[in-house]
Amino acid sequence: MDWTEDLNAAQLEAVEATEGPVLVLAGPGSGKTRVLTCRVAFLVGERGVAPWHILAVTFTNKAAREMRGRLELLLGEQLQRLTLGTFHATCARILRGEAEHTPFSRDYVIYDSSDQLAAVAQAVAELNLDEKRYQPQALRAVISRAKNELIGPDEYRPQTYWEEVASRVYARYQDILRVNDALDFDDLLMATVQLFRHNEGMLARYQQRYQYILVDEWQDTNVAQYELVKLLGARHRNVFVVGDPDQSIYRFRGADYRNVHRFEDDYPEARVILLERNYRSTQTVLDVANAIISPSPNRHPKVLYTQEEAGAPIVVQELYDEDEEASFVVEEIAQLVARGYNPGECAVMYRTNAQSRALEDAFIRRGLPYHLVGATRFYARREIKDLLAYLRIIHNPYDGLSLERVMNVPPRGIGPRTRHELDEWRLAEGLATYDAVQLLRENDFEAPLSGRSRKVLADLGALWGELVNARSMLPLPRLLDLVMERTDYEAHIRDGTEEGEERWANVMELRAVAHAHGDLPPEEGLSSFLEKVALVSDVDDLQEQADVPTLLTLHMAKGLEFQAVFMVGMEEGLLPHSRSLEDPEQLEEERRLCYVGITRAKERLYLLYTFRRAFFGDSGSDVRLPSRFLSEIPPELIEGREKELAHAPADREARRYRLQTQWAQEAEEPVMAQFSVGDRVRHPAFGSGIVMDSRVSSGDEEVVVAFEEVGIKRLLVSLAKLEFRH
DNA sequence: GTGGCCCCTGTTTTT
DNA sequence: CAGGGGCCAC
Numbered sequence: 001m002d003w004t005e006d007l008n009a010a011q012l013e014a015v016e017a018t019e020g021p022v023l024v025l026a027g028p029g030s031g032k033t034r035v036l037t038c039r040v041a042f043l044v045g046e047r048g049v050a051p052w053h054i055l056a057v058t059f060t061n062k063a064a065r066e067m068r069g070r071l072e073l074l075l076g077e078q079l080q081r082l083t084l085g086t087f088h089a090t091c092a093r094i095l096r097g098e099a100e101h102t103p104f105s106r107d108y109v110i111y112d113s114s115d116q117l118a119a120v121a122q123a124v125a126e127l128n129l130d131e132k133r134y135q136p137q138a139l140r141a142v143i144s145r146a147k148n149e150l151i152g153p154d155e156y157r158p159q160t161y162w163e164e165v166a167s168r169v170y171a172r173y174q175d176i177l178r179v180n181d182a183l184d185f186d187d188l189l190m191a192t193v194q195l196f197r198h199n200e201g202m203l204a205r206y207q208q209r210y211q212y213i214l215v216d217e218w219q220d221t222n223v224a225q226y227e228l229v230k231l232l233g234a235r236h237r238n239v240f241v242v243g244d245p246d247q248s249i250y251r252f253r254g255a256d257y258r259n260v261h262r263f264e265d266d267y268p269e270a271r272v273i274l275l276e277r278n279y280r281s282t283q284t285v286l287d288v289a290n291a292i293i294s295p296s297p298n299r300h301p302k303v304l305y306t307q308e309e310a311g312a313p314i315v316v317q318e319l320y321d322e323d324e325e326a327s328f329v330v331e332e333i334a335q336l337v338a339r340g341y342n343p344g345e346c347a348v349m350y351r352t353n354a355q356s357r358a359l360e361d362a363f364i365r366r367g368l369p370y371h372l373v374g375a376t377r378f379y380a381r382r383e384i385k386d387l388l389a390y391l392r393i394i395h396n397p398y399d400g401l402s403l404e405r406v407m408n409v410p411p412r413g414i415g416p417r418t419r420h421e422l423d424e425w426r427l428a429e430g431l432a433t434y435d436a437v438q439l440l441r442e443n444d445f446e447a448p449l450s451g452r453s454r455k456v457l458a459d460l461g462a463l464w465g466e467l468v469n470a471r472s473m474l475p476l477p478r479l480l481d482l483v484m485e486r487t488d489y490e491a492h493i494r495d496g497t498e499e500g501e502e503r504w505a506n507v508m509e510l511r512a513v514a515h516a517h518g519d520l521p522p523e524e525g526l527s528s529f530l531e532k533v534a535l536v537s538d539v540d541d542l543q544e545q546a547d548v549p550t551l552l553t554l555h556m557a558k559g560l561e562f563q564a565v566f567m568v569g570m571e572e573g574l575l576p577h578s579r580s581l582e583d584p585e586q587l588e589e590e591r592r593l594c595y596v597g598i599t600r601a602k603e604r605l606y607l608l609y610t611f612r613r614a615f616f617g618d619s620g621s622d623v624r625l626p627s628r629f630l631s632e633i634p635p636e637l638i639e640g641r642e643k644e645l646a647h648a649p650a651d652r653e654a655r656r657y658r659l660q661t662q663w664a665q666e667a668e669e670p671v672m673a674q675f676s677v678g679d680r681v682r683h684p685a686f687g688s689g690i691v692m693d694s695r696v697s698s699g700d701e702e703v704v705v706a707f708e709e710v711g712i713k714r715l716l717v718s719l720a721k722l723e724f725r726h
Numbered sequence: 727g728t729g730g731c732c733c734c735t736g737t738t739t740t741t
Numbered sequence: 742c743a744g745g746g747g748c749c750a751c
Contacts, residue, residue, distance in 0.1 A: 060741085088741050113740075185741055253740060352738055357742080408728095415728050452727085535741070555739050577738055593739080616736065616742065 007031075007038065014240075014273045015039045018047055018212070021233075021267035023260070024242040027304045028289070028599035029280030029561065032242045036214055037067055039240065040082070041074040043212055051082035055210040055232065059217040061086055061536055063559060083210070087225050088185060089535050091192040094206075095183070096531075101199060102191060107527060109182040109392055109399045110534035114380065116140050116184045118401055123172035134165055142166045143173060147186035148222040148254030150193055180400045189224035196231050207235040217559075218243030218263070222254035230266065239267065245300065246293050249555060249593050251586065278304045280561050282311020284637055285601050291632050293595045296588055304599075313639035314605040316630060322355070322569075322613050326362035329566050332606065333549055334368070336564055343368075345563035346549040349597050351575045355568060356551050363549075365702070365716045367685060373552040379533055383493050383503045384510055388533060390483045394467045395526050397434035407460065410492035414460065418453040425449060434468075437461030463487070476525040477514045498712075554597045565601035567594075570609040572625040594629045607633075674717060675703050680725040686710045688725055 007015060011031055014024050015038045026032035040056060043049040058064040064085045071079055083090060092110065099106040111119065120136040120143070142163070146156055153171040158164040177183065183191060196203040213233050215221070218241035221229075233239035241263060248257035264270055278286055286304040293299070319325040333346050348359055356372060363370040378384060386409050389402035408414040425448055426436035439445050440458040447454065463486055470482055484490060484507070494504045517529050550562070554575075569575060576590035598605060609626045675681065679691040689707035701717040715722065 086741065188741090250740075252738075354737060354742090411729065413728070417727055553739065574738095579738060589739095 007034070008277060010273055010275050010277070011035050011038075014242075014275070015042050017240075017271055017273070018043055018049075019238060021237055021263070021270040022240045022273065023218075023263050023267075023270050024240070024273045024275060025260070025300065025302065026242050026244055026275040027278060027302055028244065028247065028596070029278040029304075030275035031279055032216070032275060033063070033067070033559075035275070036216055036242060037070045037074070039214065040067075040071055044071075044079075045075055049212060051079045053209060053211040054082050054214070055090070055212070056082065056084045056214040057087055057090060057216065057229075058084070059086065059220065059559065061089065063216065064089075086535065087221075087228070088188050089531075091188040091228070092531055092535065094192055095188065095195070098195060098202065101195060101202065103178060104183065104191075105181055105396070107181070107396045109180065109396050109402070110188070110531065111177065111182045111184040111401070112379075112534060113140070113185070114385070115182070115401055116144075118404070119176050119180075119182075119184075120169065120173055122176055122401075123169045127168060127172055129165065129169070134162075134169065139166055139169050139173075143170050144184075144186050145254060146170065147184075147190045148224055150190055150224050150227060152190070152194075176400075179398070181396055181398045182401065186224070189222075189228065193224055193227050193231065196228075203231060204235075206232055211236045212238045213240065215239075215241045216243075217247075219245050219248040219257040219260055220250045220253075220255040221259050222256060224254075226256075226259050226262065237267065244302075246296070246302065246592055247558065247596050247599075249558065249589060249596055251589050274302065276302055276304060278306045280602055281306065281599060282308060282603055284311045284313060285598065285603075285605050288314055288605065288633055288637050289595055289598045291634055291637075292591065292598060292629055295632060296591055311603055313637055314607065314633075316570075316607045316633070316638050317609075318626070319608060319610050320612070321610050322358040323362070325568055325608050325610050326358040327366075328608065329359065329568065329606075330362045330366045330368060332566070333564070334366070336604070341563055342547065343549050344547045345602075346566070347557065347560070347562040347564070347600065348549065348551045348566045348568060349554050349557050349600070350551075350568050351554055351577055351593070352569075353553060355574075359551055359568070364714055365720075367683070367713065367715060367720050369548040371548050371550045373550060373556055378506065378509070379536065381503070381506055383507050387480065387483060387489070387507065387510060388530070390467070390487070391480065391526060391530060393434075393464065394471050394479070394483075395530055397464070397468060398432055400433060403433055410487055410489065412460065413452075413456040418456060421449050421453045422457060434464065438465055441465070471526065472522055475519065475522050476517060476529055477511065479522070479526065480511060480514050554593050557600050558596050561600050561602055563602050564604035564606070565597065566606040566608065567597045568608045569613070570607045570627040570630055571613070572627055573622075574613075574624075575627050575629070591629065594627075673701050675701065675722070681705060681722050682725045683707065683713075683715070684721050686713060689713075 011034070014022065014035045018039070024032065024035065026035070036056065040054060043054060044051055056067065058067060068079060068082075068084055071082070085093075095102060095104070095108070096106055099108070117136050117140055120140045121131070124131055124134055124136055124139065143166070153167065153174050156167045156170055158167045177187070196206070210232050213229060215229060220243075229239060229241075243260050245257040245260050248255060264272070281289070283306050286306060290303055294301075317328065319328050329348055333343065336346060337343050350356065350359075360370065360372065379388070386406055389405040392399045392402040393406070407419070422433070422436065426433060429436070431439070437457050438461050440447060440449070440454055441461045449457070466486065467479075467483060470479060474482060489507070490504065493507060494500045513533075514529060517525060517532070520528060554567075575594055576587055580586035580590050607630060609630070610624055612623050615622060673694050675691045675694045677691055677693060680688065681691060682688045683705070686705075686707040687709045689705040691703055692706050692712065693704040695702055702714065703717060703722070704712060704714050705722075706712050
């Protein structure tokens with residue numbers, strides 16, 4: 001096997017420079033994933049390095065999975081002894097393996113951000129603080145920032161009175177996690193660093209093991225991650241990092257692109273390799289990208305270029321509002337598809353998840369499928385969190401937060417009063433909830449509880465005890481079924497509403513995920529499943545080959561590429577986001593976010609903005625200004641009549657007037673409803689159905705049809721080819 | 727005491 | 742529009 005095949009000189013250099021520290025500055029589309037993969041293959045296949053000695057860190061689980069797949073293809077063997085994963089997954093595994101050296105058990109639970117919030121709220125309540133003044137959200141952010149900078153509760157030095165309170169909340173929060181045998185995302189990193197700092201022998205063992213370290217997306221590492229790499233690589237110094245400061249977009253999460261320069265300080269002997277040649281986009285797209293990023297101050301100048309053709313000009317277009325913007329996107333995709341584009345090669349990107357709604361509506365109205373990444377994340381859905389909480393309290397009965405969540409779900413008569421009684425008693429006795437409710441099952445056991453409370457709690461104890469007993473007997477899917485059966489969860493969730501059906505479908509999907517998790521022995525299956533679902537991100541679930549357009553945030557788009565990219569909401573206040581306007585550093589990050597979006601496009605790029613946009617519901621509709629970034633694009637790269645408009649602010653008033661009146665006229669045009677309730681109709685794709693509702697709005701007729709085959713759909717008569725069935 | 731209903735508020739980005 | 746908190750009827 002020839003590893004050097006198809007690599008350019010710079011890529012080859014990066015692959016073969018195996019000894020000593022290497023910093024690769026890789027522009028978008030410059031083949032860095034290939035370089036990483038080839039380098040591992042080269043180490044194993046050419047240099048004879050055992051996979052056991054390699055640690056490769058990627059940004060998402062999906063990237064790790066893909067890399068492993070490619071390596072197995074290249075090397076033709078299983079690479080089970082290779083450590084390959086995200087920082088968080090890698091740390092989670094180390095901590096589990098070294099649990100006896102930590103304050104946690106092997107079965108510790110991983111808290112996600114909503115769990116964190118609940119724990120912060122609990123800390124605030126326990127300290128009798130006012131939630132208005134000390135908002136759990138803000139406190140969580142402060143705690144998270146501290147942890148990302150490796151500042152524990154004892155080292156935290158408050159500068160203000162508010163921070164003084166925050167430090168107390170931090171300490172209390174950390175105690176709560178300890179009692180619940182839980183770690184949050186940030187703890188996974190911080191605890192691992194602390195583990196190594198306090199156990200020299202163990203650190204030496206890991207240093208000896210990880211002789212070659214590779215890290216992707218280096219510009220998005222935080223202090224904790226930087227420190228971890230520094231510790232592990234200190235002995236062999238074969239640290240290979242790939243990054244692009246221009247694509248640093250996770251500052252809010254503690255990431256610091258200055259880690260790129262810091263690397264050069266810490267490893268003065270480092271070789272620096274620049275990858276500028278782009279293999280993804282047309283020169284036009286790259287010119288736009290260069291124009292957007294070059295005003296950014298303090299950057300290492302780096303100019304993207306390609307040897308491919310210039311390509312089509314980009315489209316910059318103003319639409320009336322978010323609905324029209326969405327319809328434009330859908331229509332344009334339909335036309336691209338008609339011209340031979342694969343729908344799966346089109347993506348719509350936006351700054352905030354809330355923007356997906358108008359887009360979804362447009363796709364639904366047009367009767368076209370789409371794939372939404374994120375939004376209400378699958379694992380953040382209530383029904384999913386409920387069932388996972390049951391699995392967690394089975395796995396680890398001391399996870400109090402998960403218990404809190406499902407103690408009364410489905411409702412079983414355990415309200416605040418009963419809880420209070422229980423807590424008064426069990427805390428006085430020093431009992432964990434699990435042990436307390438087990439005691440209540442014994443008839444002759446004396447406890448200061450009202451009869452009613454005692455009964456419902458004993459019932460809970462019986463249920464919980466049964467489930468915990470089943471833990472070691474039943475494989476994961478059957479355990480999940482038992483939870484649903486014993487809690488009568490289906491009846492709880494499936495309330496006859498459409499939403500209930502949707503939730504039930506999610507439950508079925510979770511069940512499928514559990515089934516697909518593998519035939520591990522009962523307890524191991526449960527444990528690895530819980531770890532996996534705690535650490536997956538939504539991009540991870542993205543099935544690329546799915547033949548439909550993808551809707552996703554700009555953040556989630558990092559690392560992906562599409563033939564055609566639509567960036568919607570290119571407006572002041574959205575991109576750059578209003579929350580970033582005061583801080584120049586944050587504003588620069590918005591610029592980079594814009595750059596990331598643009599450089600996802602291979603051939604076609606659409607930058608869209610609206611004249612007005614509704615925010616929550618209808619309550620706030622706001623006149624918009626085009627994004628400042630648009631004015632930095634050289635006009636010759638832009639197609640069509642909008643190119644002058646985007647550059648002539650004086651013209652904007654006239655254009656507004658035109659758009660507004662045009663819209664108003666269209667809206668006033670009387671449209672007669674063609675269909676009425678009860679009509680039998682046929683749709684080319686959905687088959688036959690019956691009209692359930694019809695109304696005229698926005699100059700079109702909107703009908704709701706119950707189809708025999710595919711259920712209820714909402715359609716626009718002007719778009720859907722509906723005909724009467726006789 | 728509990729559970730359902732209504733009103734209020736408030737939108738960045740996520741491992 | 743949606744999640745959370747407060748209020749009122751069982």
